[in-house]
Amino acid sequence: MKKTDTTIILAPLQGFTDVTYRNVFSDHFSGVDEAVAPFISTMGQMRLKPSRIKDVDPENNKKLFVVPQILGNVAKDFIFLADHLYEMGHQKINWNLGCPHSKIAKKKRGSGLLMYPEEIDTFLDTVLSKISNTLSIKVRLGRRSKDEIFKVLPVLDKYPLDEIILHPRTGLQMYEGTPDHDAFEKTLLCSRHPLTYNGDITDLNSFYAVQKKFPHIRRFMIGRGILSNPFLAENIKQIIVKKDQIERLKDFHDDLFDSYKKIFSGPAHLTGRMKGFWSYLASFKQSRKPLKNILKTNSIAKYQDMVKRFFNAELEFNK
Ligand SMILES: Cc1cc2nc3c(=O)[nH]c(=O)nc-3n(C[C@H](O)[C@H](O)[C@H](O)COP(=O)(O)O)c2cc1C
Numbered sequence: 001m002k003k004t005d006t007t008i009i010l011a012p013l014q015g016f017t018d019v020t021y022r023n024v025f026s027d028h029f030s031g032v033d034e035a036v037a038p039f040i041s042t043m044g045q046m047r048l049k050p051s052r053i054k055d056v057d058p059e060n061n062k063k064l065f066v067v068p069q070i071l072g073n074v075a076k077d078f079i080f081l082a083d084h085l086y087e088m089g090h091q092k093i094n095w096n097l098g099c100p101h102s103k104i105a106k107k108k109r110g111s112g113l114l115m116y117p118e119e120i121d122t123f124l125d126t127v128l129s130k131i132s133n134t135l136s137i138k139v140r141l142g143r144r145s146k147d148e149i150f151k152v153l154p155v156l157d158k159y160p161l162d163e164i165i166l167h168p169r170t171g172l173q174m175y176e177g178t179p180d181h182d183a184f185e186k187t188l189l190c191s192r193h194p195l196t197y198n199g200d201i202t203d204l205n206s207f208y209a210v211q212k213k214f215p216h217i218r219r220f221m222i223g224r225g226i227l228s229n230p231f232l233a234e235n236i237k238q239i240i241v242k243k244d245q246i247e248r249l250k251d252f253h254d255d256l257f258d259s260y261k262k263i264f265s266g267p268a269h270l271t272g273r274m275k276g277f278w279s280y281l282a283s284f285k286q287s288r289k290p291l292k293n294i295l296k297t298n299s300i301a302k303y304q305d306m307v308k309r310f311f312n313a314e315l316e317f318n319k
Contacts, residue, residue, distance in 0.1 A: 008233045009165075010035035011198060011223030012069050012096075012138075015276060019055045019066075020259045025226075026063035028252040030241075031233025032226070034065040036138065036165070039096045042072030042081050058089040069094040069138065073108050073119070075126040082131040092162060093133045097152075098140045100171035111143045111171030114152055121155045128159050136162040138198075143171040146183050153191045165196040165221055181213050188214065201225045207236050227280035246314045253277075253307065271303045 010017055010025075010032050022035050040052040054060070056068040068085050070093060072078050082093055097120070099110025106112060113120060128135065137156065142148025149166075156164065168184040169177065179199035188195055197214060198221035201207050210220065225232050230252060231245060241248070257274055264270040278294050290310035297303040 005218050006237065007033045007219045008236065009033065009196065009219060009221040010064070010226060011221045012036045012038040013223050013227065014038040015273075016227060016280075017223070019057075019060050020263065021256065022061070022064050022066065024252065024256045024259055025230065027255065028248060029230050029234060030239055031235075031237045032064065034067065036067045036069050036094050036221070039069045039071040039099065040081065042070060042074060042077035044074065044077050046080055048081065048084060053084070053088075056085065056088070056090065067092045067094050067136070069096050071096040071099060071104070071109055073113055073123060075123050075130075078123075078127055079130045082127070082133050086132045091133055092136065093131075094136045094138055094165070096138055098138045098167055098171070100140065100169075100174050105143055105171055111140045114140065114143045114148045114171070117151045117155045120152060121158070124155070124159045134160070134162050136165060138165040138167070140167050141170050141180065141183050141187075146170055146180060149183070149187060150190060153187065157192050161193050163194045163196050163219065164191060165198050167198045169199065181210070185214065188216075194219070196221055198223070201232075202228065203232070204235055207232075224280060227277065244318070246311065246318055250311045253311075257307075267300045268298070271297060271300060274303065 008031055010022065012035075015038070017035065017038060019037075022037075025032070037056050040049070040056070043049060056066055068090050070078055070081055072081070078095075085093055096110050097113055099105065099112075101110070104110045104112065108116060108119070139149065139152070148170075164187075166184060166187055168179040168181065168187075169175070184195075184197065195217065196219040197210055197217050201210060201220060201222045202225040206225075207220070211217070222232065230249065234241065256277070257270075260270055260273050264273065275295055275297070278291065281291070290306060290313050294303065294306040294310055297306050
């Protein structure tokens with residue numbers, strides 16, 4: 001398969017892949033073609049949360065094409081938000097039917113709605129006749145059982161969809177176990193919609209394994225794999241950048257830090273957000289100790305000191 005046939009979509013990761021991350025990432029790395037933004041919840045009573053809307057404002061999202069994602073199960077609230085997004089310029093939106101968290105799932109949102117195909121049917125029947133955006137859906141195999149999807153697919157087949165993005169685990173599994181490739185394959189056979197693969201692509205080997213198993217899949221969504229190795233999409237697409245990887249990572253980090261510094265008011269907020277990224281940066285194992293120390297810091301000065309030590313250790317190691 002030609003590398004250009006492959007589309008890589010940055011997964012929505014609430015608390016990580018917001019507009020700041022997406023823009024800074026795009027300034028430093030290539031290979032990612034588009035992104036789905038972390039979910040915006042419907043609010044009811046014609047209300048919108050400005051900070052969530054700002055995240056997908058096309059004015060701030062010129063570097064990487066972004067599809068806003070909506071979490072909700074009340075048709076009229078979904079339509080209100082979808083209309084607002086359309087007026088902002090979003091012709092495509094995504095519906096979250098995959099969120100595994102029990103607080104959300106209990107309210108029949110995210111993966112919690114997968115047990116109720118009739119409700120999905122009624123919802124789509126109402127929503128798709130009213131909205132001007134086109135819709136894609138991000139799903140898991142089910143809430144409790146991997147079979148639930150097979151009752152949902154005939155419902156989805158009734159409606160026009162851009163694509164189905166499938167993370168082949170159940171909601172209850174959260175991120176435990178391995179993604180079920182056989183169930184993904186069965187889904188491919190049972191749906192008329194184009195499918196995008198999502199789940200545990202963390203390095204070239206896992207990418208090639210998925211590609212080999214599903215040679216007709218062209219679109220791959222990657223989340224944690226990109227957080228832990230921001231070079232992954234470039235590697236998959238065989239994009240060669242001559243500059244040293246650690247220097248590039250450092251430049252990326254410094255930009256991300258500066259950008260969040262402008263946004264977050266409190267120091268704990270800033271270090272907390274940055275430490276979140278470090279907890280995923282597992283692909284740089286040479287400097288385990290400095291890495292652990294970064295995660296323990298609780299002031300900006302200490303954080304910056306530990307980050308400096310980490311990069312110095314990495315640069316020294318690579319000499
Ligand atoms: C911290 C975190 C936040 C997430 N937030 C969202 C979200 O807002 N919307 C969504 O559809 N999925 C969300 N997910 C799921 C991811 O988009 C993705 O489906 C999952 O991580 C599996 O892909 P990966 O193995 O490539 O990371 C989240 C996952 C994590 C770990």
